[in-house]
Structures are given as structure tokens and as C-alpha cells.
Amino acid sequence: MKTVYYSTLSLSNRDHIFLQSIIVLYNSRGNAKWVSSDGIDSNLLVVGKDTDSDALQVIPNNIKVVLSFNNDFCNDNYHIIYVETPLKATSLIDKLKTVEDVLTQLSNQSIKNNNVISNNSKKLKLLQWPTAEIIAKNTAYPILSALLSKRPMGVEELVSISRKSEEICRCFVDLVVNAGCAEYISINSSVTQNNEHVNAADVSSKRGLLDKIRNRLGLFWN
Structure with a gap:
């Protein structure tokens, strides 16, 4: 089973509680395991809707995918998946699945690129x-x-x-x-x-x- 390590940035208490409750429900259904991590192991960043521009400038280099509650956040360096408002459980679950698909694609592409470099x-x-x-x-x-x-x-x-x-x-x-x-x-x-x-x-x-x-x-x- 795949494990998604995520960290959060400027997420409001309300949104954080909502996200956590959905993740608990999601993990119980035999999907990928989502684990909160504030270290360099994180491969996903969850961005709050009130995150200021200065905070967005210091996103760790290991982050490639962003789940954003902030619809104004734009950056070509990341694959951004926007959370729709008003918040709905079914919609957020769909976003979690999308995140998993994107991370899998990026992982497979990385493996493929490494194999090409190795074989070359x-x-x-x-x-x-x-x-x-x-x-x-x-x-x-x-x-x-x-x-x-x-x-x-x-x-x-x-x-x-x-x-x-x-x-x-x-x-x-x-x-x-x-x-x-x-x-x-x-x-x-x-x-x-x-x-x-x-x-x-x-x-x-x-x-x-x-x-x-x-x-x-x-x-x-x-």
C-alpha cells in the first residue's frame, strides 16, 4: 500500500480539522495511507487559503505536488490541485485520489528517467x-x-x-x-x-x- 507523507502550511484550524477527519475516513477504506509529516519526507504540501505570498516562497524543494485551499496560489514549479469551496467531503475525497494518481505518475516517471540514465x-x-x-x-x-x-x-x-x-x-x-x-x-x-x-x-x-x-x-x- 502506498504511503502519502504530507505537511501543511498556514492551514486554519477549521480546515485542518476537516482535512484530518476526511483523511481518517479515507485511510479506513483501504486506500493509500496518509501520514502527517513536517520533515523532508513529505511529498505533498497542503496550503491554507490564507497563506501569504512570503510563506509560499519557502516551500521545500522536495515538494512537487500541492493540495491548495488557496485558489489564488499559482506556481508552475508545482502540480497544484485546488480544493473546491464550499468544502464537501465527497469533493475532498476525490482530490485525495487525484493527489495519489499524480504522485504515482511522478514516481513512475522518475523511475523511468533513472533507468534511462543508468542504461545510458x-x-x-x-x-x-x-x-x-x-x-x-x-x-x-x-x-x-x-x-x-x-x-x-x-x-x-x-x-x-x-x-x-x-x-x-x-x-x-x-x-x-x-x-x-x-x-x-x-x-x-x-x-x-x-x-x-x-x-x-x-x-x-x-x-x-x-x-x-x-x-x-x-x-x-x-
Whole structure:
């Protein structure tokens, strides 16, 4: 069950009592749990109708959603949900549900953005050739598969080299990762693997040169 941590700002005693009574009723119905919090954990601010402009200038940075009894409060930095007057229990309950929906959307968007940032800092390694079902979905997928079969690379690099759109590349990446045909690896791991390959090739080349020199000098040993 989701928990909504809220704090209040300049809420009148009457409005505070009304809000509390509705929240008690709301919590008893198996909805999200609403908990009063004046700390940095709050993700919702309830603004009273008599809140002055100076008080509105010091809203904590962690607040993204405002439930406002003040219909004159406007600020593009927050998602504001206005409480209708005169106050009605059914109307306020609807507003609480709206707040929950907005907070859920913001949370999901934040998770999505974090995943994109995280995946952008990694490279995709092809574990096996994608299934025929995946390949058949787009004519670009065989090309993307061939590119990834050579070495791990990030989505942006795949877009640049393949000259396919980012949308096509990301769809392909999601498909092969979800199917277990590929996995994300850290850039450091990719660099280490590439260096190992380079070092192995370098060592092999040097050994070949040393063998030729030994043979010419008549130095034959294992």
C-alpha cells in the first residue's frame, strides 16, 4: 500500500480539522495511507487559503505536488490541485485520489528517467543471436544484431553507427534484453574486456615475431 507523507502550511484550524477527519475516513477504506509529516519526507504540501505570498516562497524543494485551499496560489514549479469551496467531503475525497494518481505518475516517471540514465551509462552485450521472431519485427534488427555481435556498445553509439532512429534502437534493445539475448554491462567491464582482447592479440603478435627471430638464429626450443 502506498504511503502519502504530507505537511501543511498556514492551514486554519477549521480546515485542518476537516482535512484530518476526511483523511481518517479515507485511510479506513483501504486506500493509500496518509501520514502527517513536517520533515523532508513529505511529498505533498497542503496550503491554507490564507497563506501569504512570503510563506509560499519557502516551500521545500522536495515538494512537487500541492493540495491548495488557496485558489489564488499559482506556481508552475508545482502540480497544484485546488480544493473546491464550499468544502464537501465527497469533493475532498476525490482530490485525495487525484493527489495519489499524480504522485504515482511522478514516481513512475522518475523511475523511468533513472533507468534511462543508468542504461545510458552501460553498454549492451549480445549473448546470442536474437530469435527469428524478434528479427522479423523490423528490417533494421538484423543490422543492429550484426553490429552488436562485433562488440558491446551503448544505445547512443548504436544509433550513430547504424544510422537508425533512437526509437528503433531502443525498441530493439528492450526486446533482446527482455528475451535474454543480450545484457547490459558496465562501461568499465567493456573496456576491460576490450583491453584483454587487445593485449592477447599484442602478445600473440610479439610471440610470433620472437619465434621468427629464434628460427633465423637457429635457436629452436619449445
